[in-house]
Amino acid sequence: MKAIWNGAIGFGLVNIPVKIYSATETTKLDLDMLDKSDYSNIRFKRVNESTGKEVKWENIVKGYLMDDKYIILDEDDYEAASPEKSRILSIDQFVKEEEVDSVYFENPYYLEPQKNGENAYRLLLKALSKTEMAGIGTFVLRESEAIGMIRPYNDDILVLNRLRFAQEIRDYSDLKIPPKKAPKPTELKMAVNLIEQLSQDFDPTMYKDSYSDELMKIIKQKAKGKTVKSKKIEPVEDGKVVDLMAQLKASLQNSKSKNAS
Template identity: 35%
Template sequence: MRAIWKGALTFGLVNVPVKVYSATEDHDVPLHQVHAADGGRIRYQRICEIDGEVVPYSEIDRAYDDGERTVILTKDDFASLPSERSREIDVVEFVPSEQVDLLTLDRAYYLEPDSASPKAYVLLRKTLEQTDRTAIVRFSLRQKTRLAALRVRGDVLVLQTLLWADEVREAAFPALDESVKISAKELEMSAALVDSFASDFDPEEFADEYQQELRTLIEAKLEKGDALDTSETFGAQDEGEAGGEVIDLMEALRASVEKSRASREGKTDAAASGSSSKKKADDKPAKKKAAKQEKAS
């Protein structure tokens, strides 16, 4: 695992240096979108709505729109915020563990001691276990101030982010306002049904059947030869660039737009010639698609 954040966990005068790791990962089969007609990959571009140009990620800022005005916030603006500069996980309070509503639990992270001696880390872990309390903490991660629950899982401290109170919707259903009578016999039979399903929970006994079937389907297609050569799905990209960052593609597209603009302005004959060559190259995929459709019909 790779640490995504490092700093210090603080409560009172105690300082516990820690590294933070994502505690969970996605096990879904990685899929991407393709053109159904020829299997060509679908790419997404960041287009400026004013000039129509493709914008590299390095030139993108964020903004707030109140419906009439737009406030642009630069990377320097975010860096100037106090919470963003903080590298501390501050304990706000210790609460009874049962008071933490499961509905508010969000992403989980492992904390690893990041010092020569893990004594302070172990002390906090044992204290939480002995008191049966959960630490409520504040910290900053990825330009957001987070509220989180710090608890114990085995020998490790786990940080689990919490939804803010206004992020949890109120459950108000008119049907539940009506008075409902449950007889003793109905409650007894329902309890008997629950008892018939009673068991100790073991997550290892459960599996994502959909993902298993999806992998089986993909393997079957591969065995049948029902697949394309991956290099054929990238169009004009060089095979060596196929797995590159999308931002590299954006840079290439932006350079092409600038070259085309220079050609239209008649700056040089060489630029005009380059633009003409690019247009012919751009026409190839369309001609290829038209030929396939004509052949199919």
């Protein structure tokens, strides 16, 4: 794995030198974009708007348009904007992880201790495990400020979850949300029973990216010249009044049948 950030965690007056690594990888198939007329591969070029000529990566810079003029930024400018946060993720507060709503979660990253930081790393890991707390702080990652939540993972390693800022969460007041009307007691009771029947400890290994596997089967079939037929799925009828009690009863019965088998 390649580190995407090299710096330190600020824990009080203790600095823990760490490297950050992405904790996830995609399982999606790598599909190419082709020209429909002859299936030639489509290539994207970085073209100069004025000359029409392709620009090499090493000649590309970034700039901000201000008063019809571009202000060019370089690596020193990014670091000068917040030199400390470019190198240190200083923990500002400790919170219970369940207090952080999942809507704020972005990407997870692994934290690896660097030379002379092993003892402090292990200390923070054990202290967070014992208190069941998570550390929150901000830092600069890839030219933008980010909120980081540091927590133990499997009691073996510290994980940093990147969080969204509050202003990034959209207001949902313009959506057509049902009015706060209490459901019928009998329907609520059956819904609770259904939830209890399907309740179990979370096991992430139960879930696989089966769509990519099925898509690969189709690709292999088409490679052999076979015709692929898709199953017909009944469309969801919009606006149709449903019998909630009947659906809940059927769901409970189906759940019982699965548990019995």
